[in-house]
Amino acid sequence: MFLAGVIPGILGGGMMMGLAYYLAVRYDFPREEAFSLRMLWEKFRAASWALMLPVIILGGIFGGIVTATEGAGLAVVAALFIGFVVYRELTLQHLYKCMVRASVQTAAVMLLVAASALLGLYLTEARLPQQMAQAILGLTDSPVVVLMLLNLLFLVLGMFLHGAAAIILVVPMVLPLVHQFGIDPIHFGLIVTLNLAIGQQTPPVASVLATSCAIAKIDIWTTTRANLPFIGVLVALLMLVTYVPSVSLGLVNWVYGS
Known part of the structure; x- marks a missing residue:
């Protein structure tokens, strides 16, 4: 799954960068300073210790040393060490303020997650995901249409x-359908991931968007209007990944020789 996401991730990042550049030029956003390789090197040196955090997290996970949750905890310990000992900019007062701010922001997001969990419980009791999966199976026998309907299902959910919650509730219900139509499970997993990534920044739940808005102290609906072009880019990427399997499976097949 990780390898399958590398090429789509690079494509998605490039498309986002292109859109950001277009918007910056169109609306003449201000520039802080001119770009130069010397400045890039100086910033890289200054941030080199902080840039070790992704290395610690991903290296620990893919090295089989820690789980994802343990990796996050390890990164927190490393961040405290870097802040207190290496940079010497972090103080107990700063740490206390960060913890309070993080608690408030987490509480706001967890209220949304809790409401989402209640909705998931209701959907489970009502067996709506199962009914929707069966409805898809009864509508068509075309893999192209099935993939489109599954995209719509996961986007809405x-x-x-x-x-x-969406993965636990729905994926086991639709996996037999995926196997029946000969859709590669890794390909399908990436489709689900992209769909849910789009959903997590689309109200009303939008836990990722809510977290960003809580940090920036910006209204979620105002942010959503500005975010629509970027959501459009992600939807275009989703269609590319859905109907061109080699985008996600090419690197996997090359590495594993299948």
Whole structure:
């Protein structure tokens, strides 16, 4: 799954950068300073210790040393060490303020997650995901149409459910359908991931968007209007990944020789 996401991730990042550049030029956004390789090197040197955090997290996870949750905890310990000992800019007062601010922001997001969990419980009791999966199976026997309907299903669910809840509720229900139509499970996994990633920044739940807005202290609906072009880019990427399997499976097949 990780390898399958590398090329789509690079494509998505490039498309986002292109859109950001277009918007910056169109609306004449201010520039802080001119770009130069010397400045880039100086910033890189200054941030080199902080840039070790992704290395610690990903290296620990893919090295089989820690789980994802343990990796996050390890990164927190490393960040405290870097802040207190290496940079010497972090103080107990700063740490206290960060903890209070993080608690408030987490509480706001967890209220949305809790409501999403309740909705997920209701959907489970009502067996709506199962009914929708059966409805898809009864509508068509075309893999192209099935993939489109599955995209719509996960996009809608991602708007109202937290990602983990949507995966637990729906993926086991549609996997037999995926196997029946000969869709590669890794390909399908990446499709689900992209759908839920889009849903997590699309109200009303939008836990990722809510977290960003809580940090920036910006209204979520105002942010959503500005975010629509970027959501459009992600939807275009989703269609590319959905209907051109080699985008996600090419690197996997090359590495594993299948």
